[in-house]
Amino acid sequence: MKKIAVVGTGYVGLVTGTCFAETGNNVTCVDIDERKVEQMRQGVVPIYEPHLDVIFERNIKANRIKFTTNLEEAVEEAEIIFLALPTPPGEDGSADLSYVLGVAETLGKIIKEYKVIVDKSTVPVGTAELVTEAVAKHANVPFAVVSNPEFLREGFAVDDFLNPDRVVIGTEDEKAKQIMTELYKPFIRDGHPLIIMDEKSAELTKYAANSFLATKITFMNEISNFCEKVGADVDMVRKGIGSDSRIGHKFLYPGIGFGGSCFPKDVSALLKSGKAVDYHFEIIDAVLRVNEGQKTSTVDKLVSYYGDLSGYTFALWGLAFKPDTDDIREAPALYIIEKLLQQRAKIKAYDPEAMENVKALLGDKIEFVDNQYDALEGAEALLIATEWGAFRNPDFDKMKELLATPTIFDGRNIFELDRMETEGFYYSSMGRKTIVPRPVTKEA
Ligand SMILES: NC(=O)c1ccc[n+]([C@@H]2O[C@H](COP(=O)([O-])OP(=O)(O)OC[C@H]3O[C@@H](n4cnc5c(N)ncnc54)[C@H](O)[C@@H]3O)[C@@H](O)[C@H]2O)c1
Ligand SMILES: O=c1ccn([C@@H]2O[C@H](COP(=O)(O)OP(=O)(O)O[C@H]3O[C@H](CO)[C@@H](O)[C@H](O)[C@H]3O)[C@@H](O)[C@H]2O)c(=O)[nH]1
Numbered sequence: 248m249k250k251i252a253v254v255g256t257g258y259v260g261l262v263t264g265t266c267f268a269e270t271g272n273n274v275t276c277v278d279i280d281e282r283k284v285e286q287m288r289q290g291v292v293p294i295y296e297p298h299l300d301v302i303f304e305r306n307i308k309a310n311r312i313k314f315t316t317n318l319e320e321a322v323e324e325a326e327i328i329f330l331a332l333p334t335p336p337g338e339d340g341s342a343d344l345s346y347v348l349g350v351a352e353t354l355g356k357i358i359k360e361y362k363v364i365v366d367k368s369t370v371p372v373g374t375a376e377l378v379t380e381a382v383a384k385h386a387n388v389p390f391a392v393v394s395n396p397e398f399l400r401e402g403f404a405v406d407d408f409l410n411p412d413r414v415v416i417g418t419e420d421e422k423a424k425q426i427m428t429e430l431y432k433p434f435i436r437d438g439h440p441l442i443i444m445d446e447k448s449a450e451l452t453k454y455a456a457n458s459f460l461a462t463k464i465t466f467m468n469e470i471s472n473f474c475e476k477v478g479a480d481v482d483m484v485r486k487g488i489g490s491d492s493r494i495g496h497k498f499l500y501p502g503i504g505f506g507g508s509c510f511p512k513d514v515s516a517l518l519k520s521g522k523a524v525d526y527h528f529e530i531i532d533a534v535l536r537v538n539e540g541q542k543t544s545t546v547d548k549l550v551s552y553y554g555d556l557s558g559y560t561f562a563l564w565g566l567a568f569k570p571d572t573d574d575i576r577e578a579p580a581l582y583i584i585e586k587l588l589q590q591r592a593k594i595k596a597y598d599p600e601a602m603e604n605v606k607a608l609l610g611d612k613i614e615f616v617d618n619q620y621d622a623l624e625g626a627e628a629l630l631i632a633t634e635w636g637a638f639r640n641p642d643f644d645k646m647k648e649l650l651a652t653p654t655i656f657d658g659r660n661i662f663e664l665d666r667m668e669t670e671g672f673y674y675s676s677m678g679r680k681t682i683v684p685r686p687v688t689k690e691a
Contacts, residue, residue, distance in 0.1 A: 248272055252325035254318065254350055256283065258294060258404060258508070258574070259367055259397050260331030265299060266408040268306035269516040275321040276314050287314040289374045295573040295600045297434045298405045302567075318350070319357045326618035327352065327363045327426060330378075331397075334368045340515035341523075343369050351378045355385035363392045363423045369453050369513055371520045375417065375446035391420035393427060396453035401507065402571030409434060414441045417449020454520070457513040458531055463498045464505050465534045465642055468541050471501030471678030481678025482660070499637055501677045503583070503632060504541035506568035508576040511538070542582040545630060545658045548675055550590070553627075557591035562626035562650070565633025566598035573600040573610070579658070580632035584613060599635055621646055628654035628673075634661050643670045651676040653684070 249272045253264040256278040264276045277286050283293045290307055293302045306312045315321050322328050332346040347368055354364060366378060379392045394417030399407035411434055418425045424443055435441050444452075471481040481501050489496035505511065514531055521528045550558060568578035575581060578601075587594055594613040596605070602615050616622045620640060623629060623646055630639060639661050647653045647670070655667070657676040667674035667682045674682040 249327060249426070250325045250327065251275070251327045252277060253320040253329045253331055254278075254321070255331040255333070255346075255368075256287065256293075256599045257331065257333070258296065258401055259399065260329070261292070261403045262296065262299060262301075262399060262408050263329055263331055263367060263397070264312060265303050265306060266405065266434075267430070268309075268311040269302050269409070272311065272430070274306075274312045275325065276312065277317060277318050277321040278314070281316055284314045284316050286598070296404050297402060297571055302405065318353060321621075322354065322357060322362070323359075325362070327365060327430065329365045329367050329395075331367045334512075334516075336369055336512045336515055339519065341519035342369070342512070342516040343640065344370060344374060344377065348377060348381045351381035352384055355382040358382075358386055358388055358390060358675060360386075360388055361422075362390045363393055363420075363426050364390055365395045365427070367395055367397050368560075369396060369509065369516075370394075370450055371454070371516060372447045374450060391418060391423035392446070393418040393420070393423050394449035395427065396449060397477065398453070398456065401574055401613065408494070410437065411435070411439055413439055415441045415445040415449050415452050417452075418443070419445055426654045446676060454513055454517040458534070459512055460498050460516050461505050461510045461514050461538070462530060462534050464500070464502075465537045465541075467499045467501045468504065468677075469537060471545075472541075474678040478680065479678075480680065484678075493637075499520065501660065502541075502634075503543075503545055503579040503677070504538045506542070506577040506579050508574060511535075514592065540605075542579040543586045544677075545656050546583055546586045547631075548656055549587075549628070549630075552675070555590075556587065558593075559627045560593040560595060560625060561587060562629045563594050563596040563613075563620035564598075564622065564629060564631045564637055564638050566596055567601035567633050567635075569602075570633055570635045573604055575601050575604045578632075581605070581608075583630065583632055583658075584609070588612060595622040595624075595626055599637060620649060623649035625651060627648075627651050628656060630656040631659055631661060634659040643672075647671070 248393045251259045251267050251272050251274045253276045256276045264274045268274045274458045286293045292303050330347055334342045337343040375392045375394050396415055414431045418424055431441055474481040485499045488494050489499050516526050516537055541633050564582045595616055597616050597619045654673040664682055671684045
């Protein structure tokens with residue numbers, strides 16, 4: 248059993264804290280958001296993340312996890328302090344380290360014995376040195392700073408944390424190596440590697456992983472755009488290349504671009520880090536440019552189909568940046584909405600989990616409805632921006648009744664082309680042929 252403090256209880260901090268409690272440790276979570284801390288004290292998980300509520304409740308009951316707004320109280324007994332703080336993009340695209348360095352400086356003032364300070368936030372190469380300097384400004388006890396990047400995905404966060412593909416630990420402090428190895432032992436029982444390296448390599452591993460995955464998606468989006476021009480089917484190409492084990496099937500799904508709180512910001516931050524040392528990442532630069540256009544490519548298709556969009560009402564299924572989350576940070580749906588509003592089109596939107604977050608952002612600029620079918624009533628066409636499970640097998644007859652015309656623009660390729668053909672929809676998707684319903688002819 249280890250005593251742990253987790254500073255910042257967002258998607259990463261809360262999952263980290265809960266999963267370490269689940270493996271028998273004693274965890275105190277700290278956040279400056281009083282409302283959030285109060286909610287958690289009442290046993291409420293403040294974010295939507297599948298399966299988190301079950302282990303959260305279990306560990307509160309077992310007294311292994313508690314919540315506070317008081318940093319000093321939280322770190323007093325803790326041997327390991329995790330920083331799971333935001334590192335949002337600054338105005339120039341580089342990572343804003345003010346949260347991390349601010350807390351590091353405060354830690355220097357309050358730690359009274361050896362602590363392992365672990366950076367779990369995604370931070371640029373060299374941040375461990377900055378954290379060390381910030382803590383050392385006031386600390387008069389020994390401490391170690393460890394880089395321990397997090398690779399969990401929203402929507403699968405608990406499973407990714409409990410069964411990681413790998414754990415990366417960046418430190419050259421022998422005592423910290425031993426403490427971190429003991430802490431992570433329960434998570435690597437299945438033979439997944441715990442890779443110990445220097446701090447800088449650990450920090451870069453995180454950016455390299457996210458940028459590689461964003462590149463893989465973007466490459467496929469370009470292949471998909473090309474498929475549309477030449478009449479090839481991206482689904483076939485995806486299966487064809489994914490079967491090569493050197494390429495693999497994962498992250499080859501074309502769509503309306505990558506979003507979320509990580510890929511866009513981390514890819515931009517890597518580009519910025521390169522610039523700082525006079526290195527221009529050509530590929531990363533192109534990935535960001537292609538993704539910009541991809542996010543609103545569906546609106547371009549609407550314009551070429553309808554011409555002027557003013558006065559048209561469109562149904563929008565999906566607001567979250569991907570299914571199984573309420574997170575709307577950098578969600579492609581928001582870019583689609585912005586562009587449609589610029590064109591004076593009206594939008595009726597539905598998302599199973601993310602509507603409250605979008606309401607807080609957009610107010611009554613668009614209409615929000617209570618279920619996926621209400622969005623269709625009187626709408627000219629349906630736009631699909633997120634591939635939620637509930638959208639995959641809908642009542643097509645009801646859809647045809649409700650829509651003004653049976654027309655779908657699918658940014659996530661959730662329907663089979665054959666099915667769209669038999670159901671009689673006009674169906675435009677990504678990198679596949681457009682299905683145009685055959686005119687009804689009278690039988691002879
Ligand atoms: N979200 C993900 O899927 C994911 C995955 C891997 C890595 N990361 C990285 O982890 C870091 C955190 O991301 P997140 O998505 O959990 O962020 P988040 O915004 O969901 O959570 C951050 C939390 O920190 C709190 N906070 C801010 N200042 C604080 C302070 N001074 N003291 C205590 N708490 C404070 C906020 O109130 C918030 O609850 C980022 O660097 C991110 O890039 C995120
Ligand atoms: O084949 C694919 C796979 C994903 N996406 C899009 O890519 C974005 C990111 O998806 P995903 O990676 O599943 O979600 P995140 O929760 O943002 O997770 C990423 O970002 C996290 C934060 O750094 C990392 O920890 C994870 O390893 C990394 O996958 C989403 O908009 C997806 O729609 C595609 O368009 N096609």
